[in-house]
Amino acid sequence: MPHLVPCVIQALSGPIDAAPDLREAGRRAGAGTAGDEEAAPVTANGEKSYTGKILNVNLSTGEITVEHFDDQFYRTYLGGYGIGARLALDRIPAGADPLGPENMLGFFPGALTGTPLFGQRFQVVCKSPLTGGWGDANCGGDFGPTLKHAGWDGIMVFGQAATPKLIHIDDDRVEILDAGEYWGMEAIDCEDALQAKYGKKVTGKNCSVALIGPAGEKLSLISGICNERGRLAARSGVGAVMGSKRLKAIVVNASRSIIHQTKDTLQLLRAELNDFVKPTADFFRTFGTTGITAMSAHNGDSPVKNWAGVGIVDFPEVEPLKGPVVNEKMEKHYACWHCPLACGAESKEADEAAKAKGFAYPRHTHRPEYEAAAAFGTMNLINDLDALIYANHLSNQYGLDVISAGATISFAFECYEKGILTKEDTDGLELRWGDAHAMIELLKKIGRREGIGDVLADGVKRAAERIGRGAERYAIHIAGQEVPMHDPKHQPEYYTTYKLDPTPARHTQYEGNRRFGLPPAVRDRTKAEGRGAHHKAASEYMHVVNAAGACQFIMMAANTAHIPEWLNHLNGWDLTKEELLRIGERIANMRMAFEVREGGNPRKRHVPERLYGGPGAVLSEGPHKDIRLDTETLELEFLKECDWDVETCKPSRAKLESLGLRDVADMIGV
Structure with a gap:
């Protein structure tokens, strides 16, 4: 039986129509996998940055359940793909068809999303049909905050509907509705139509929509999930997963407009605004x-x-x-x-x-x-x-x-x-x-x-x-995913993250942040040695940024990274900077564990020579003239720093146990 994180589960027979107070019902249910410890709900004055509730929708059966999680769960995994990785490991069976009913399509706002502080992004997670392993996609816009304001820290969607459907969330009311009239519509036009029906002018509540366009409906493996008329969770083929479930859209109405609106929080926000690096902020x-x-x-x-x-x-x-x-x-x-x-x-x-x-x-x-x-x-x-x-x-x-x-x-x-x-x-x-x-x-x-x-x-x-x-x-990809618009010969760490991150060919898992006390970056781009420690720490930092729902550009524009102070203030925690990076390391290891569990081995991925100046691809002119990266050194240093096997990329049992992931070590056989 798979390991399940501590939670309280409330099962409901079919779609919620006139829903009861689900928070109270969840307390009464007492049906958890690890005792009866209650989640810490958001109260009227906004005590926490999370709501304690995640929605589980099965489109095959029409069943909707609500799962409650406690404070320790959020302190351990934060939010975004931290929560997503934990639940994907637990809920997606090994070997599941990415376009089949067993795959989970998860929508998870970050730990800071919906608060007055700078963290308004959400992550979509699934098993990727594009790469066959771990899949995630990051997005801004208003969907993440609206979902939190409606009272939810995430949505897990399983199953496959027989006909096109949409999920309508109206605070605690959740319904699965027919979406045949919207199927085939282009994304922006469809969002406009849904806003005309469910938007604030009609309902009096804030409304946000996550949906697919024709590419997702037709299972294009390079399709994403749209919100706010053109913001996309674009990578990993997540749109095809949504299309495979015949889910056109998720529409969210929220009565609330903010979480944790207190004087102290606003003072913290003003202090951060004063800490911006003005030239960087002005440029963006x-x-x-x-x-x-x-x-x-x-x-x-x-x-x-x-x-x-x-x-x-x-x-x-x-x-x-x-x-x-x-x-x-x-x-x-x-x-x-x-x-x-x-x-x-x-x-x-x-x-x-x-x-x-x-x-x-x-x-x-x-x-x-x-x-x-x-x-x-x-x-x-x-x-x-x-x-x-x-x-x-x-x-x-x-x-x-x-x-x-x-x-x-x-x-x-x-x-x-x-x-x-x-x-x-x-x-x-x-x-x-x-x-x-x-x-x-x-x-x-x-x-x-x-x-x-x-x-x-x-x-x-x-x-x-x-x-x-x-x-x-001439097909420039890594493990099936096209490569972002940043040349590793310009910054060699991109080579390492493109090849070795669980989601291949991704640039958002590394950012050479010189703040947060990270080891210094190597500035000589012709030198491979000495990059491993910085890259590991910088990657863990980005895992924290993404799990918090923070924006990389806000982090680049700030003199210091205030994420520990923000999370501690909102939730009554006492996390140190080092503990937060440890959470980032935990998330990185869960993502890699999922990838290797599904048969992936990033070490064996082919990287096109044009990306690193391989034989026959060394440029004879321009900024990268004669540059050829020492790829073996880049890979080995990073893997050894992470304590991941240099042949299989499997995290070691000692590493996983030190992160509280003994069940994950058992899962991947180390």
């Missing part, structure tokens, strides 16, 4: 992440021409992607819920010149983030800003991961250049570098799974397998 507030696109193309951080090019040589015409130029197309800035940084922006309606080119994006289209601008822009040698804004809009409508979509288009362009794909294969499209119209038309086909788009809709690994004829040589 003005330009967002898009502001680094042109600079990154020139300094070598951004990949060019499917990772084969050199920015200053192959793509010197990058000026139209500079922050001030991009902002000329924007109308207003916006922020995630309760965030003072406001690094997002929305566009004006496309002007007549853009419409004449066929790039008719609507008003309030999200400004492309750096990853989108680079994936569609520098990777494909496209500097038409209208085309990039339109590509971002289309991706948000279809519910596509912009990193994977842009990289897949770049792969197709190179296959066309090499003669592997012809016009007969591409439905008559001429896929030439720099052709914005070809990029847009191919993106539409991918989002709709039409023609050549059906071949490409599951990412470059599967596309190369379907195409054959040597296409795999």
Whole structure:
């Protein structure tokens, strides 16, 4: 029998209609796996940053249960994918089909999400259909805070509905409803329709929606889950998992508007605002992440021409992607819920010149983030800003991961250049570098799974397998997932995290933060030795940031990392910085344990030579001229620091037991 964390479970027969007070009912039930210790609920004056409740919905049976967890559970795993990893290990059977009913699709706000402090993100977790192992995706927007305000620390969705469904959460009332009228709708249009029915103007309550577009419905393995008209939990194929369950949307109405609104908390918030690094904060507030696109193309951080090019040589015409130029197309800035940084922006309606080119994006289209601008822009040698804004809009409508979509288009362009794909294969499209119209038309086909788009809709690994004829040589991925827009030759730690993190090809598990007392980073990018200790600590720090629901850019803009003070203040804890990093280490080990339990071995993953300057891929010019990373040293140092087996990546039993994870050691056979 799998280990189950201490909780109180309340089972309900079918959907909740006129729900009782579930918190009180949960206390009465007394049906837990580890005694009758009660969860610590959020009281009227907001004593905690968590609610103590997680929702469990089975779409096959229609059963809805509510599980209550105690203070120690949150102190041990925080929130986000900390809670998600613990529950995924316990609830997803080993060997489960990622697109089958046994897989869990979990939505977990961070430990700080919904409070006045800076942590408003949520994580989606599952077994990934894209990689076959651990899957997670991180997202901002208002869904995480609204879910917490409705009284929930997470949702676990199991099973598969026979027909399209949506889950409606109205504080303590939960229903599974038919969604046939919404199936087939594009994501932004569908969200608008759901807001028209359940939004604040109708219900008087705050409303947020998480949903899939056509790509998720059609099980594209590069599809994500949308909220707030274009914010995506994009990676790991989470949209396909939601589509496999025939779950179109989760709609949340919340009566409350904040957790832990006290004078002391607001004073803590003001102190943090005064601690911002003004130049960094001002940059992100003005330009967002898009502001680094042109600079990154020139300094070598951004990949060019499917990772084969050199920015200053192959793509010197990058000026139209500079922050001030991009902002000329924007109308207003916006922020995630309760965030003072406001690094997002929305566009004006496309002007007549853009419409004449066929790039008719609507008003309030999200400004492309750096990853989108680079994936569609520098990777494909496209500097038409209208085309990039339109590509971002289309991706948000279809519910596509912009990193994977842009990289897949770049792969197709190179296959066309090499003669592997012809016009007969591409439905008559001429896929030439720099052709914005070809990029847009191919993106539409991918989002709709039409023609050549059906071949490409599951990412470059599967596309190369379907195409054959040597296409795999140009498929830049790690374990099936396309690589983010940061070149490891520019910062070698990205090589290590791309290859060895449980979710391959992810850049959000490492951030070279020089605060929080971490070991210093090695600044010489030609040197591999001495990076292991810093990388381990920096990774654990990012696990804390993600589990707290904090934003990486807020953390970059702050002089110090206040997460321990925030959590202690909100919950009455006494966590030290060292204890918090220990929690990050615990989460990292749970994620890796899930990956190896499902048969994964990151050490054996193939990394394309273009990412590290392998034989035949060493550049002869540009910022990365003659750079070839010592990959073996990078990998071994990191694995040894983590106490993970250097051949299998399995965490050692001693390490797992020291983290209170003896049951996980038994689970993976160490």
